[in-house]
Amino acid sequence: MRILLVTDAWEPQVNGVVRTLSRTVDECRAMGHEVEVIHPGLGFKTIPLPTYPDIKLALGARDDLEARFRAFEPEAIHISTEGTLGHVARRICLSWKLPFTTSYHTQFPEYVHARFPFIPLAAGYAFMRRFHNAGNGIMVATETMRQGLVKRGFNNLVPWSRGVDTDQFRPDLRGIDGGVYKDLPKPVFAYVGRVAVEKNIEAFLKLDLPGSKVVVGPGPQLEELKRKYRNVHxxxxxxxxxxxxxxxxxxxxxxxxxxxxxxxxxxxxMACGTPVAAFIAPGPRDIIPGSKAGVVSNDLKQACLQALELSREDARAFAEQNSWRACTEQFVANLKPQPRPERKRFWKRLRRLRRNKG
Structure with a gap:
């Protein structure tokens, strides 16, 4: 198929959404699909997203997006994010009566509420519900998330799991030249990811744990936490x-x-052989129980100490069951391509109208 992907999150941003999308695009192309990605780095005028300056919001993109739609004539359209490009693509699809799917990558209402407590969760969910329910399918990563969104009035939810690159993330990297933490007291408890308020990192940093606590990653809360937790690396x-x-x-x-x-x-x-400790929350509660690769608990300290006793071999074995190819096959199966006769007539008619205007 010719698949059009519209996203406000793309390289060089470094986060789970971008890793998921870029790897899915690579796998789609390896499977023989033609994929066009519309993202903020294509020359659009942009402004930084408030509180997330590394995320750029494209402005005045309607004419450009319409031209890209016409040039590519997609068979299937997926709108991945709820930013400015996502909203423009959504309006085009609704105006032109083109089927499209979306994906629910982040708990946007919770993120906004964590930064701006005066904005109620209900307002955030109303915004998200309006955006996603206009499409023909909403892809969600876990069953917990699906159930939660159903209760909030979201429709047409379908599963789209995630994969891991077991060639990049692997156990044999452990301990090279003494390891990257060779000068720190052991054991080492590490968080890796964006350093931002919605990640709840302080719940980890406040714990009384043996050894060392490490935070790996950039983010808007980094300097604040550095000043506040001098004993953390x-x-x-x-x-x-x-x-x-x-x-x-x-x-x-x-x-x-x-x-x-x-x-x-x-x-x-897990792919690196490192067991995981987490709260009972969407994501961890769907991935970890029964995996032998981690512990979920309402007591994060207890989960950390119990995870120390787990087998690193079991963690790696569980990760090997989650391939990007299987994830991408699920993504493609969820797409809603326009029926072939309608599609041919639609793009032919659009080309004719464009020539007449010219």
């Missing part, structure tokens, strides 16, 4: 093999978030 952002080594050399990966819809870093830690 902050590494800043890492990528590639260096990132994988920070997973592999940890003794436990700690995931304190309540707002993530999946938590791709959970699988990346």
């Amino acid at each position: 902050f590494t800043g952002g890492k990528s590639g093999e260096e990132l994988a080594r920070h997973f592999a050399d940890a003794d436990v990966f700690v995931f304190p978030s309540f707002t993530d819809t999946f938590g791709l870093v959970i699988l990346e830690a």
